[in-house]
Amino acid sequence: MTPLAVLAIGGSDSSGGSGLQADVKVFAAMRLYGATVATSVTAQNTRGVQDVFELPGNVVSAQLSAVLEDLPIKAVKVGMLATAEAAAAVTAKARAGVLPNLVVDPVLEAAAGRRRGVVSALERLLPFAAVATPNRDEASALVGWQVSTPADMAGAAAQIASNGPKYVVVTGGDMVAGDEAVDAVWTDAGARFLRYPRVQTRNNRGTGCTFSAAITSRLAQGDDVLEALVAAKEYVTRSLVGARDWDLGNGSGPLNHFDWPTFAAFSA
Numbered sequence: 001m002t003p004l005a006v007l008a009i010g011g012s013d014s015s016g017g018s019g020l021q022a023d024v025k026v027f028a029a030m031r032l033y034g035a036t037v038a039t040s041v042t043a044q045n046t047r048g049v050q051d052v053f054e055l056p057g058n059v060v061s062a063q064l065s066a067v068l069e070d071l072p073i074k075a076v077k078v079g080m081l082a083t084a085e086a087a088a089a090v091t092a093k094a095r096a097g098v099l100p101n102l103v104v105d106p107v108l109e110a111a112a113g114r115r116r117g118v119v120s121a122l123e124r125l126l127p128f129a130a131v132a133t134p135n136r137d138e139a140s141a142l143v144g145w146q147v148s149t150p151a152d153m154a155g156a157a158a159q160i161a162s163n164g165p166k167y168v169v170v171t172g173g174d175m176v177a178g179d180e181a182v183d184a185v186w187t188d189a190g191a192r193f194l195r196y197p198r199v200q201t202r203n204n205r206g207t208g209c210t211f212s213a214a215i216t217s218r219l220a221q222g223d224d225v226l227e228a229l230v231a232a233k234e235y236v237t238r239s240l241v242g243a244r245d246w247d248l249g250n251g252s253g254p255l256n257h258f259d260w261p262t263f264a265a266f267s268a
């Protein structure tokens, strides 16, 4: 049977733990056919991002057109945009109505000197998104104030939703206090929280990419947004559990996207 096709737009991660490589692993785990549009090539490993090589806007546009003119894409995920030009190329396609079920993970890691330009370009893309998934740092950049507590996260999600995306999830993976990993979700019926057990592990590279790619996958498969969010939260938690004992690299190691112990194994 022909698989459903999905598209990830973002940066290549040389170490394979995040970015487009993580996205394609999630799509494969979900039995989807994944296409990719690269906005940048990063030199990074489990210790962090060493360098980002941005691709010109016309190279991003050409890849987008090549994929979208040919493949029946059912859902699209946007990760690292790297430059305002890349963001504009994506926004042009969104405006043309050819990016269905659009999930935007507004990655700002390594945007460095370009941060402000990328943030304004993201603001133009967000109205076309079905879901946006900033972490606390990215949410702070989008709303213009420091997002710290769960109440702040809910407030920021509401503020970002006022610029278009119907659903906004502010993720709290970096909040180390407590035994839960808490995300704040703005829905058209108000704020709610996703709370799952926090996995104690140093192997947490690519959690954000994995979460947003899993949401995209489930939207392609026909879930409504809230179902997709819950399924993605469960998937990222299991992927963290599955890699807890892995020893890949000296920093924050990658997740296990494919086979995990049973869910009970980490709640016990």
Ligand SMILES: Nc1ncnc2c1ncn2[C@@H]1O[C@H](COP(=O)(O)OP(=O)(O)OP(=O)(O)O)[C@@H](O)[C@H]1O
Binding pocket: 018, 109, 134, 135, 136, 171, 172, 173, 174, 181, 182, 183, 196, 197, 198, 199, 200, 201, 204, 205, 206, 207, 208, 209, 210, 211, 233, 236, 237, 240
């Ligand atoms: N140790 C953990 N245990 C359980 N869930 C986690 C853990 N770390 C992150 N998560 C979950 O992973 C998802 C992604 O959130 P996170 O805040 O880590 O994204 P991010 O900061 O964008 O990630 P990235 O490092 O890829 O940029 C959220 O649902 C978050 O709660």
Ligand SMILES: Cc1ncc(CO)c(N)n1
Binding pocket: 010, 011, 012, 013, 018, 019, 020, 042, 049, 079, 080, 107, 109, 206, 207, 208, 209
């Ligand atoms: C390419 C890429 N995309 C996203 C992230 C965020 O985790 C990263 N570190 N690298």
